[in-house]
Amino acid sequence: xxxxxxxxxxxxxxNMFQPFFxxxxxxxxxxxxxxxxxxxxxxTAEFPGENANRTVCKEIRHNSTxxxxxxxxxxxCREILSVDCSTNNxxxxxxxxxxxxxxxxxxxxxxxxxxxxxxxxxxxxxTSSLLAQLNExxxxxxxxxxxxxxxxxxxxxVTTVSSHNSDPSVPSGLTKVVVNLFDxxxxxxxxxxxxxxxxxxxxxxxxALQKYRQKHxx
Amino acid sequence: DKAISDKELQEMSTEGNKYINKEIKxxxxxxxxxxxxxxxxxxxxxxxxxxxxxxxxxxxxxLSETRDSEAKLKASEGLCNETMTALWExxxxxxxxxxxxxxxxxCRSGSGLVGQQLEEFLxxxxxxxxxxxGDRIDSLLENDRQQSHVMDVMQDSFARASSIMDELFxxxxxxxxxxxxxxxxxxxxSQRRSLFFNPKSRFAR
Numbered sequence: 001x002x003x004x005x006x007x008x009x010x011x012x013x014x015n016m017f018q019p020f021f022x023x024x025x026x027x028x029x030x031x032x033x034x035x036x037x038x039x040x041x042x043x044t045a046e047f048p049g050e051n052a053n054r055t056v057c058k059e060i061r062h063n064s065t066x067x068x069x070x071x072x073x074x075x076x077c078r079e080i081l082s083v084d085c086s087t088n089n090x091x092x093x094x095x096x097x098x099x100x101x102x103x104x105x106x107x108x109x110x111x112x113x114x115x116x117x118x119x120x121x122x123x124x125x126x127t128s129s130l131l132a133q134l135n136e137x138x139x140x141x142x143x144x145x146x147x148x149x150x151x152x153x154x155x156x157x158v159t160t161v162s163s164h165n166s167d168p169s170v171p172s173g174l175t176k177v178v179v180n181l182f183d184x185x186x187x188x189x190x191x192x193x194x195x196x197x198x199x200x201x202x203x204x205x206x207x208a209l210q211k212y213r214q215k216h217x218x
Numbered sequence: 219d220k221a222i223s224d225k226e227l228q229e230m231s232t233e234g235n236k237y238i239n240k241e242i243k244x245x246x247x248x249x250x251x252x253x254x255x256x257x258x259x260x261x262x263x264x265x266x267x268x269x270x271x272x273x274x275x276x277x278x279x280x281l282s283e284t285r286d287s288e289a290k291l292k293a294s295e296g297l298c299n300e301t302m303t304a305l306w307e308x309x310x311x312x313x314x315x316x317x318x319x320x321x322x323x324x325c326r327s328g329s330g331l332v333g334q335q336l337e338e339f340l341x342x343x344x345x346x347x348x349x350x351x352g353d354r355i356d357s358l359l360e361n362d363r364q365q366s367h368v369m370d371v372m373q374d375s376f377a378r379a380s381s382i383m384d385e386l387f388x389x390x391x392x393x394x395x396x397x398x399x400x401x402x403x404x405x406x407x408s409q410r411r412s413l414f415f416n417p418k419s420r421f422a423r
Contacts, residue, residue: 023382023383023385023386024386026382027378027379027380027382027383027386028379030375030378030379030382031375031376031378031379053324053325056320056324057321057324057325059357060317060321060325060332060336061325061327061332063335063339064317064332064335064336064338064339064340065339065353065356065357066317067313067314067316067317067336067339067340068313068348068353069353070313070316070317070320071309071313071348073312073316074309074312074313074316075312076305076306076308076309076312077305077309077312077313077348079305079309080302080305080306080309080345080348080349081348081349083298083301083302083305083349084298085297085298088297088298089294089297091294092291092294092297095287095290095291095294096287096291096349096350098283098287099284099287099288099291099350099351100351102280102283102284102287103284103351103354103355103358105280105283106277106280106281106283106284106358107354107358108280109273109276109277109280110277110358110361110362110365112273112277113270113273113274113277113365114361114365116266116269116270116273117270117365117368117369119266120263120266120267120270120369120372121368121372123259123262123263123266124263124372124375124376126259127256127259127260127263127376127379128379130252130255130256130259131256131379131383133252134249134252134253134256137245137248137249137252138245138249140245155235155238156231156234156235156238157227157231158227158230158231158234159227161222161227161230166221179234181238195222201230201233201234201237202237204230204234205234205237205238205241206237206241208234209238209241
């Protein structure tokens with residue numbers, strides 16, 4: 001018995017499952033809303049060139065700074081970079097050296113951070129897809145919550161069983177069964193087993209549940 | 219092929235109900251397994267978050283040093299101004315042409331406005347900015363801003379999802395072993411709300 005104290009009534013299906021369903025749905029929504037709408041493009045290992053080009057195009061369109069990345073292709077621009085002002089101020093050269101070193105380091109760490117951020121995003125997406133799976137796994141059960149509140153309901157009722165002998169429209173060797181399952185319209189399943197087969201009802205239920213789940217997924 | 223009697227149909231229905239109960243119990247077991255997977259992924263996420271924080275610290279230290287050096291260098295701006303300006307005037311047309319060619323070939327969108335904007339940008343830029351790799355510094359700072367934004371968005375989404383998941387997984391349904399689900403008869407007769415599982419009490423907390 002789930003309940004630790006006899007003074008409490010056993011749980012109803014509704015009490016137990018409906019909140020779970022709502023919560024899983026909310027959790028998944030909270031994860032998905034932003035994860036799929038992030039404007040930031042992580043640099044990808046597969047197409048580094050393409051990604052870099054996309055960034056440069058974006059920078060050119062935005063404020064033209066992307067063009068400065070092409071300075072190596074012009075002699076005079078390269079010359080600017082190698083201008084030596086140390087005769088005027090030796091400290092300036094030292095400072096420039098320090099700047100270049102820290103800039104390279106910062107670029108390296110920025111790239112590393114990008115990679116880690118991408119892995120982190122992947123972990124978040126994995127969690128989100130597990131929540132989606134949880135939702136998928138759970139929703140058909142939790143859907144039953146609303147259906148199990150009345151007294152004395154029949155959740156699974158076999159209404160008709162026919163074979164080729166009683167109904168010529170049923171192919172030979174098969175058995176057609178019509179069942180009512182939960183709140184659905186009558187579900188018709190055709191199984192290869194005969195009524196006398198010990199597996200008969202298991203096969204019927206499996207097929208009926210499959211149809212029920214499929215219908216609710218749709 | 220004798221007709222199936224009402225009694226037999228009823229027996230079949232009872233038998234079918236047993237299988238349905240079994241299926242529901244299996245679904246519940248699987249739900250618990252997914253919950254375990256979610257927890258494992260979350261542990262991996264936490265470890266990764268630690269690594270991210272370390273990397274962030276290193277990145278920020280390097281950025282801060284870059285900005286310091288940049289500020290100090292700016293204080294000495296003007297020392298080689300003449301040389302730089304002369305070279306800059308010759309560098310600009312080549313840079314513009316190279317950039318426009320690249321844009322037309324790679325970016326594949328209207329280049330008219332971009333050309334005008336680039337002209338203005340080059341005329342306003344100083345060779346000193348160029349000399350100290352100002353574009354790389356700006357690009358780095360912009361990246362830093364975007365990375366912080368992405369991280370904030372992810373953390374915010376996760377915090378919201380996580381508080382719901384914590385609430386959900388604290389429930390005694392999840393804290394029991396999978397075998398414990400077998401006690402449960404999904405079609406129990408009671409309709410009364412339990413105090414333990416009353417969703418209102420959870421939301422209030």
